[in-house]
């Protein structure tokens with residue numbers, strides 16, 4: 001079984017970028033450590049051999065901060081199969097009026113949003129693993 005790659009964008013200095021990274025870590029380290037793993041987007045973009053090998057032809061989930069979709073585009077350009085593209089900006093629509101924090105630290109609300117988002121994504125990981133297994 002190949003682990004699903006969960007790859008966040010590199011939005012530095014923006015709360016949505018921080019949330020994307022924390023969500024990916026929550027999925028891959030806590031909620032689905034045996035079925036998912038993350039890959040450094042910078043390595044994907046710069047063509048690092050190991051990163052390319054992990055992504056090419058593999059099921060990936062990307063988590064972008066904003067509609068620029070840097071992770072989704074880079075992973076697809078590298079040959080990853082992007083099964084789902086998430087955007088923090090969309091997730092925040094379910095939490096209108098909440099202050100998630102800053103580019104360097106999350107508030108309690110911000111962490112709660114990350115936890116919920118990560119739970120949703122870990123269900124998607126399980127779905128993709130099953131699909132991949134069914135498809136041999």
Ligand code: SF4
Nearest residue numbers: 009011065066068070
């Ligand atoms: S998707 Fe948006 S937040 Fe993330 S790296 Fe690109 S521009 Fe920055």
